[in-house]
Amino acid sequence: MRKIVVGSRKSNLALTQSKWVIEELKRVSNGKYEFELKEIVTKGDRILDVTLSKVGGKGLFVKEIEKAMYDKEIDFAVHSMKDMPAVMPEGLIIGSIPVREDSRDAFISKDGRTLDQLPAGAIIGTSSLRRGSQILAARPDLEVKWIRGNIETRMRKLKEENFDAIILAAAGMKRVGWDESIITEYLEPEVCVPAVGQGALAIECREDDLELLELIKKINDDYTEKTVKAERTFLHLLNGGCQVPIGGYATLEGNEITLTALVGSKDGDIILKEKITGNNPEEVGKEAADRLAARGAKQLIEEALKEEEE
Numbered sequence: 001m002r003k004i005v006v007g008s009r010k011s012n013l014a015l016t017q018s019k020w021v022i023e024e025l026k027r028v029s030n031g032k033y034e035f036e037l038k039e040i041v042t043k044g045d046r047i048l049d050v051t052l053s054k055v056g057g058k059g060l061f062v063k064e065i066e067k068a069m070y071d072k073e074i075d076f077a078v079h080s081m082k083d084m085p086a087v088m089p090e091g092l093i094i095g096s097i098p099v100r101e102d103s104r105d106a107f108i109s110k111d112g113r114t115l116d117q118l119p120a121g122a123i124i125g126t127s128s129l130r131r132g133s134q135i136l137a138a139r140p141d142l143e144v145k146w147i148r149g150n151i152e153t154r155m156r157k158l159k160e161e162n163f164d165a166i167i168l169a170a171a172g173m174k175r176v177g178w179d180e181s182i183i184t185e186y187l188e189p190e191v192c193v194p195a196v197g198q199g200a201l202a203i204e205c206r207e208d209d210l211e212l213l214e215l216i217k218k219i220n221d222d223y224t225e226k227t228v229k230a231e232r233t234f235l236h237l238l239n240g241g242c243q244v245p246i247g248g249y250a251t252l253e254g255n256e257i258t259l260t261a262l263v264g265s266k267d268g269d270i271i272l273k274e275k276i277t278g279n280n281p282e283e284v285g286k287e288a289a290d291r292l293a294a295r296g297a298k299q300l301i302e303e304a305l306k307e308e309e310e
């Protein structure tokens with residue numbers, strides 16, 4: 001019997017997601033495989049006190065895990081889709097995309113007041129340029145302050161430090177079993193376009209491990225795959241990285257994909273948004289990137305990159 005070794009980051013969220021995938025795979029494979037969970041500490045987990053975009057962004061959480069995969073120490077890894085770089089490294093692929101959790105951002109305030117109800121000057125904690133930009137666009141009278149750490153740390157900082165509210169991905173909270181009643185309100189995509197891939201998982205493996213690919217494909221979700229494809233094509237073609245506020249959220253009705261794509265300035269003064277529909281995920285993603293580029297998205301990205309260098 002083949003033993004499949006699953007590499008996972010050590011965070012509560014990563015472990016929960018990896019265990020969830022293992023249970024799903026056990027369910028569809030009738031005891032045909034044995035699974036082992038192996039914990040890996042990544043650079044992103046070690047430098048938790050610096051703004052993510054300053055220390056190299058998304059790749060930080062996946063590099064060590066990918067090395068372990070090349071070295072065959074592990075067979076696959078489960079990532080949050082939104083932490084995946086746009087381009088996959090040679091020899092590795094996203095072999096399966098399971099059904100997506102809630103893709104919305106969750107707004108959690110100290111005293112239960114909603115985004116609209118908070119008084120001028122209230123301080124919102126987020127480490128996401130995308131969330132910061134959209135919050136300031138909706139409420140220019142609020143203040144955004146950087147906060148980092150996993151869900152548990154951020155919840156503690158909301159209680160103990162000078163924040164009036166924080167914003168977290170609803171998916172993460174639900175997956176690790178936080179009581180939904182602590183969420184003050186869900187920010188709908190009309191208010192805050194989620195991160196590309198938010199709420200979805202990516203199962204990454206070696207592209208030549210055909211036996212494993214066949215197995216993980218059994219828990220692939222077609223709806224999630226198509227919508228995430230549209231979102232990621234947009235992200236990739238605009239080449240936004242995480243230095244600029246950027247978001248993308250797609251839905252699917254019948255064969256028709258609707259993608260809402262956004263690029264903004266950090267202060268929320270500029271918000272460029274496009275809604276594209278079509279049948280082909282890649283075409284929809286490309287159309288969104290083209291239209292936003294035509295409206296000046298590339299300049300926004302270049303300016304954001306220049307700021308980083310200063």
Ligand SMILES: NCc1[nH]cc(CCC(=O)O)c1CC(=O)O
Pocket residue numbers: 080081082083167168169171172173197198199200201
């Ligand atoms: N940026 C870190 C990260 N990566 C994935 C999630 C949550 C789960 C998800 O979006 O799938 C989070 C936490 C957050 O943004 O609040």
